[in-house]
Amino acid sequence: MAAWVVCALCALVIIKPQEFIPELSGIPLVHAAFGLTLLCVALDVVWRRLRPTLAPQVVYAIAFLAWAALTTALKRPAALEERGLQLATVAGVFLAVAFAAASPRGLRALAITLVGCAVLTSVVAIVQAFQPHGCMLAAPDDWAGRGELEPDGRPCESNLDCRKDPPMPDGNYRCERPGPLGTSTIDGRVRYRGSLADPNELSLMAGMSIPLAIALAEGRAGARRPRRPSGGRPSPPGSEAPGSDARARAGPRAPAPPRRARAATALPLLLTDRLISRVAAALRALPVAAVIVAIGAMVVMSRSRSGLIVYLAVLGLSFIRRSGTLGVVAACFVGPPMLLLGGRSGDEASESSEERVALLREAYEMIRRTKGIGVGAGQFGDESSFGLTAHNSYMLAAAETGLLGMCLFALVLYASLKVPLAIWLGDADVGPAARRFAPAIFVSLCGALIGIFFLSWAYKDVLYMLLGASAALYGAARAEDGRVSVRVSAREAALVCGAMFAVLVSLNILLRILG
Numbered sequence: 001m002a003a004w005v006v007c008a009l010c011a012l013v014i015i016k017p018q019e020f021i022p023e024l025s026g027i028p029l030v031h032a033a034f035g036l037t038l039l040c041v042a043l044d045v046v047w048r049r050l051r052p053t054l055a056p057q058v059v060y061a062i063a064f065l066a067w068a069a070l071t072t073a074l075k076r077p078a079a080l081e082e083r084g085l086q087l088a089t090v091a092g093v094f095l096a097v098a099f100a101a102a103s104p105r106g107l108r109a110l111a112i113t114l115v116g117c118a119v120l121t122s123v124v125a126i127v128q129a130f131q132p133h134g135c136m137l138a139a140p141d142d143w144a145g146r147g148e149l150e151p152d153g154r155p156c157e158s159n160l161d162c163r164k165d166p167p168m169p170d171g172n173y174r175c176e177r178p179g180p181l182g183t184s185t186i187d188g189r190v191r192y193r194g195s196l197a198d199p200n201e202l203s204l205m206a207g208m209s210i211p212l213a214i215a216l217a218e219g220r221a222g223a224r225r226p227r228r229p230s231g232g233r234p235s236p237p238g239s240e241a242p243g244s245d246a247r248a249r250a251g252p253r254a255p256a257p258p259r260r261a262r263a264a265t266a267l268p269l270l271l272t273d274r275l276i277s278r279v280a281a282a283l284r285a286l287p288v289a290a291v292i293v294a295i296g297a298m299v300v301m302s303r304s305r306s307g308l309i310v311y312l313a314v315l316g317l318s319f320i321r322r323s324g325t326l327g328v329v330a331a332c333f334v335g336p337p338m339l340l341l342g343g344r345s346g347d348e349a350s351e352s353s354e355e356r357v358a359l360l361r362e363a364y365e366m367i368r369r370t371k372g373i374g375v376g377a378g379q380f381g382d383e384s385s386f387g388l389t390a391h392n393s394y395m396l397a398a399a400e401t402g403l404l405g406m407c408l409f410a411l412v413l414y415a416s417l418k419v420p421l422a423i424w425l426g427d428a429d430v431g432p433a434a435r436r437f438a439p440a441i442f443v444s445l446c447g448a449l450i451g452i453f454f455l456s457w458a459y460k461d462v463l464y465m466l467l468g469a470s471a472a473l474y475g476a477a478r479a480e481d482g483r484v485s486v487r488v489s490a491r492e493a494a495l496v497c498g499a500m501f502a503v504l505v506s507l508n509i510l511l512r513i514l515g
Helices: 002-014 029-046 056-075 077-100 104-129 199-208 210-224 244-249 259-267 273-284 286-302 303-323 323-343 348-370 393-425 431-452 461-480 492-512
Strands: 134-138 151-155 174-175
Touching: 002 104, 002 134, 002 286, 002 461, 029 077, 029 104, 056 077, 056 393, 056 461, 077 199, 077 461, 104 210, 104 286, 104 431, 104 461, 174 273, 199 244, 199 303, 199 431, 199 461, 210 286, 244 348, 244 431, 273 286, 286 303, 348 431, 393 431, 393 461, 393 492, 431 461, 461 492
Parallel strands: none
Antiparallel strands: 134 151, 134 174
């Protein structure tokens, strides 16, 4: 029960129906879902449906978010209320997923929810791309068009057309494509709304869900595959069929019929059981193939370079895991067309790259100016001359929460990666759900770690849902086999922190080389 309630909580956070359904506006749906999740978790624990287990990343995640709130209180007390509420929401979603989904059914329900949200937002973005252009009104101070846009019904071909006899003479008009659910493009790039209003963030969220979709398809195939009887094992007492003793005393069985007689009753030569099973497997793979194609099309239309890298990374790792050498060949066929069609180029791409380099320089300046303490959570945009975030989660954590926060953030990611890897490659006696979702969560996290290098996702709710899925996997596996134990030793923690300092130094040297 708690698993489906927490899935509803995740769907509300990602889809945000209260923003495009007027009847739901003003209703605290997220808070109500969170409270109901706590109640259902307590009931499931009392009824022994859940066994609460503290995953290693839970401690580091709570420590990181608490330290982020403390740095904000020290450096920007006036912003503590707003940022503290944001950090508390992220922590609540993370803990709810980590404990409520810690069962085989919970993992499957969470995977269905995340894949469903990815498919919905991708379909909305694809439909958006084929709509005619129209004049859209943005907020007076939103000259970049990052927020919500309101259509005024006038067709257009460029921004200049919208400035000819506008209904509001001083309005901030843009020529974009309106889409379903009150969405719109930004500079011709498809996107969703709310926390996924950035095309790069939408592409990353959708790309992370691909391994989960493949795991769900594997579960359907495993459920339909008949169980083979275990050969060589003695049958337990009392399991013999009726009359078996009489048949044993009757002597040897009659000789089997000739091979020709048996072949006459078999299937035709071209219609073999193996061929039928392969055709059935191909038909069962059609839904996940459609999901992969839809997400790929959305990534291309979003023109997101980071989203394209994540898409190819998770798809390549999934192909290699499933098919080995054949997966490498398949990835080589998929990669070049995607690289050719996706991403931005020309002056727009150059300006974006130069802007990101300048933001990294400002991040180093903030670390130096605050003596490694940080400027406070969510304060990078106010301190930056560009008014933007760092576009790099690792540098964002270092600039806003200091060197200690950077190390805690790295330990959260490391522990979240270690849990599915240990369950995947370990010899624990866990169920098929844990065995199936362990590699899927590991591949999804690998894609996330690549994507957040280009995005400011240090406190992103979608990222913490995936981190919570890793913690839920640990709880589900430990409930099935108490020998499952994953810990981060002091040596590992020192190596992770040392690696983060090495990344800081390497990036600083690279920026100095670039001038």
